[in-house]
Amino acid sequence: MDIITFLLHLVGLTFVFTYDDLAYRKIATQSQTYPGGYMYYDANNAVDGNTTTCTRTTEIGIFNPHNSVWWKVDLGRVYSIYSINILFKNYDGYGYRQRGRFAGFSLYVSTTGDIQGSTLCYKDGPQLPPLNFTTTCTGQGRYVIFYNDRLDGVTYPDGYEIQNVFTELCEVIVQGCNKSGVYGENCNIPCPINCKDSICNIQNRSCIGCKSGWTGQTCSTKCIEGWYGVNCSLQCKGHCRGGTTCNHVTGLCERGCADGWTGSMCEKGIHGD
Ligand SMILES: *[C@@H]1O[C@H](CO)[C@@H](O)[C@H](O)[C@H]1NC(C)=O
Ligand SMILES: *[C@@H]1O[C@H](CO)[C@@H](O)[C@H](O)[C@H]1NC(C)=O
Ligand SMILES: *[C@@H]1O[C@H](CO)[C@@H](O)[C@H](O)[C@H]1NC(C)=O
Ligand SMILES: *[C@@H]1O[C@H](CO)[C@@H](O)[C@H](O)[C@H]1NC(C)=O
Ligand SMILES: *[C@@H]1O[C@H](CO)[C@@H](O)[C@H](O)[C@H]1NC(C)=O
Numbered sequence: 001m002d003i004i005t006f007l008l009h010l011v012g013l014t015f016v017f018t019y020d021d022l023a024y025r026k027i028a029t030q031s032q033t034y035p036g037g038y039m040y041y042d043a044n045n046a047v048d049g050n051t052t053t054c055t056r057t058t059e060i061g062i063f064n065p066h067n068s069v070w071w072k073v074d075l076g077r078v079y080s081i082y083s084i085n086i087l088f089k090n091y092d093g094y095g096y097r098q099r100g101r102f103a104g105f106s107l108y109v110s111t112t113g114d115i116q117g118s119t120l121c122y123k124d125g126p127q128l129p130p131l132n133f134t135t136t137c138t139g140q141g142r143y144v145i146f147y148n149d150r151l152d153g154v155t156y157p158d159g160y161e162i163q164n165v166f167t168e169l170c171e172v173i174v175q176g177c178n179k180s181g182v183y184g185e186n187c188n189i190p191c192p193i194n195c196k197d198s199i200c201n202i203q204n205r206s207c208i209g210c211k212s213g214w215t216g217q218t219c220s221t222k223c224i225e226g227w228y229g230v231n232c233s234l235q236c237k238g239h240c241r242g243g244t245t246c247n248h249v250t251g252l253c254e255r256g257c258a259d260g261w262t263g264s265m266c267e268k269g270i271h272g273d
Pocket of ligand 4: 138201204205206217
């Protein structure tokens with residue numbers, strides 16, 4: 001969390017959203033939909049931009065048939081994500097119970113749609129969450145996954161509901177940049193030119209990886225002498241003319257080979273090794 005966001009939290013203000021809503025009208029699915037009329041409790045109700053329509057799953061809990069639940073949205077491709085806002089269902093006079101039902105959930109960002117191999121960006125607890133919940137969650141991903149469980153033999157913190165836990169999400173807003181290759185809260189600053197696939201951290205412009213031959217947080221530094229390639233992980237083999245180092249991207253000798261050496265990388269002795 002950056003310092004401004006942190007200070008806003010301290011004084012009880014929440015985020016000022018200037019990012020794009022990446023989840024709006026995308027495809028959502030959930031583990032088990034509560035039986036109801038057509039679309040009534042559908043997973044897509046959380047991404048329809050209408051906070052009066054909500055999802056609902058069959059209940060989980062220690063005396064219920066299921067003990068875990070998931071909901072996920074497929075954003076359509078990999079995006080740079082900044083934050084996630086969830087509006088949980090409230091019922092007048094049951095706010096505390098509702099918070100106890102949602103308590104303990106996890107949020108993942110994934111490129112494949114599976115929780116395995118994805119990045120955990122938030123784990124709730126032990127305090128009960130607010131029903132209008134926001135967290136920063138910076139990363140690159142195509143799917144955002146909500147997960148919760150109520151397992152036998154686990155002691156849950158005070159206030160957690162442990163049976164008949166219905167999951168009801170009225171809206172899930174995924175804030176991020178809908179253009180690629182940019183960062184910043186208005187999604188209008190180009191990422192550094194040597195970032196791999198033009199992808200950088202949405203807040204601080206650090207590249208996720210570098211193009212071949214470059215290194216550093218913003219990939220603005222050439223590989224150190226004697227090294228080249230992706231992650232600067234390859235060692236120059238060649239005997240370059242004038243004792244120079246190889247090209248930091250290709251590994252080739254730019255001014256040709258030293259006397260007595262040949263081959264594309266000047267790695268072969270002319271008279272045998
Ligand atoms: C939830 O909180 C956000 C951020 O403060 C606010 O913009 C939004 O209006 C709230 N939503 C509801 C339904 O109260
Ligand atoms: C990206 O977000 C902007 C601002 O919210 C919107 O005007 C634009 O239509 C969006 N583009 C796509 C491809 O979703
Ligand atoms: C939101 O959904 C409710 C229930 O389906 C519907 O009555 C209402 O017209 C919708 N609001 C908007 C703005 O679409
Ligand atoms: C930018 O943020 C990422 C993820 O939080 C972090 O790993 C990286 O070190 C940060 N870069 C800088 C320059 O602060
Ligand atoms: C470069 O480094 C990244 C991150 O450590 C790693 O995932 C990737 O496999 C490396 N690529 C090569 C070719 O070494």
